[in-house]
Amino acid sequence: QKEVEQDPGPLSVPEGAIVSLNCTYSNSAFQYFMWYRQYSRKGPELLMYTYSSGNKEDGRFTAQVDKSSKYISLFIRDSQPSDSATYLCAMSGNNAGNMLTFGGGTRLMVKP
Amino acid sequence: DAGVTQSPTHLIKTRGQQVTLRCSPISGHKSVSWYQQVLGQGPQFIFQYYEKEERGRGNFPDRFSARQFPNYSSELNVNALLLGDSALYLCASSSGTGYNEQFFGPGTRLTVL
Numbered sequence: 012q013k014e015v016e017q018d019p020g021p022l023s024v025p026e027g028a029i030v031s032l033n034c035t036y037s038n039s040a041f042q043y044f045m046w047y048r049q050y051s052r053k054g055p056e057l058l059m060y061t062y063s064s065g066n067k068e069d070g071r072f073t074a075q076v077d078k079s080s081k082y083i084s085l086f087i088r089d090s091q092p093s094d095s096a097t098y099l100c101a102m103s104g105n106n107a108g109n110m111l112t113f114g115g116g117t118r119l120m121v122k123p
Numbered sequence: 124d125a126g127v128t129q130s131p132t133h134l135i136k137t138r139g140q141q142v143t144l145r146c147s148p149i150s151g152h153k154s155v156s157w158y159q160q161v162l163g164q165g166p167q168f169i170f171q172y173y174e175k176e177e178r179g180r181g182n183f184p185d186r187f188s189a190r191q192f193p194n195y196s197s198e199l200n201v202n203a204l205l206l207g208d209s210a211l212y213l214c215a216s217s218s219g220t221g222y223n224e225q226f227f228g229p230g231t232r233l234t235v236l
Contacts, residue, residue: 015165017165019163045224045225047227052211052232053229053230054127054213054227054228054229054230055166055213055227056227057224057225057226057227060224099165099166101165109171109178109179110156110168110171110179110181111156111158111166111168111215111225112168113165113166113167114165115163115164115165116164116165
C-alpha cells in the first residue's frame with residue numbers, strides 16, 4: 012500500500028463547477044501538506060502549502076487538512092478550462108524542505 | 124526572477140550509457156532536491172542536497188549519484204542506464220530554512236532505448 016493515495020481520475024467537470032480533489036495518507040509523521048498543479052510535460056507548480064490541520068484559502072483555491080482522518084482536500088471554485096491539468100498532493104515530515112512524498116496525481120478536465 | 128532551470132530539456136540514451144543532468148536553483152536558495160517521475164505517476168524522491176552536503180537519499184540504486192556545487196547548482200548522474208530509467212527528472216529548489224517550500228523546474232525528459 013502506498014503512503015499517499017490519490018484517485019487518478021480523470022475527473023471531468025463543466026466550466027464554473029466546484030472541484031474537490033482528495034488524498035489520503037498513512038504516515039502520521041507528515042506535518043506539511045502541499046498541492047501542485049502539473050500541465051502536460053511540464054514541472055509541477057506549487058499551488059497551496061499548509062502546515063498541520065486546518066484550512067487555507069487563496070483566491071479560487073481552498074486547501075483543507077484533517078490530520079485525525081489523514082485526509083487532505085483541495086477545492087477549486089468557479090473552475091476554468093485553464094485549470095485542466097494533473098493535480099498532485101505532496102507531504103513531508105518535520106521540515107517541508109525534506110523529501111516530499113507524492114500521490115499519483117488526479118487528472119482534471121474542465122469542459123467549456 | 125528566474126525560476127529553477129534544468130538542462131538539457133530532453134535527451135535520448137541507449138542502455139548501459141551514462142547521463143548527467145544539471146539544475147540551477149532559484150537565486151538565494153541553498154537546497155536542491157531531485158525527483159524521478161515515471162509517466163502517469165507522481166514524482167519519487169531521489170536526493171536532497173543542502174550547502175553541498177547530502178541531506179537525504181531515496182530508495183534508488185547506487186547507479187544514481189548527485190552533487191552540489193559552491194554556487195548551489197547541482198548535477199544528477201545515472202550510470203549503466205536501464206530502460207526503466209526513462210522518466211522526467213525534476214529538480215526542486217528551496218531556501219533550506221523557514222517554511223522551505225520546494226519549487227520545481229521544468230524537468231529533463233530522459234528516454235532510454
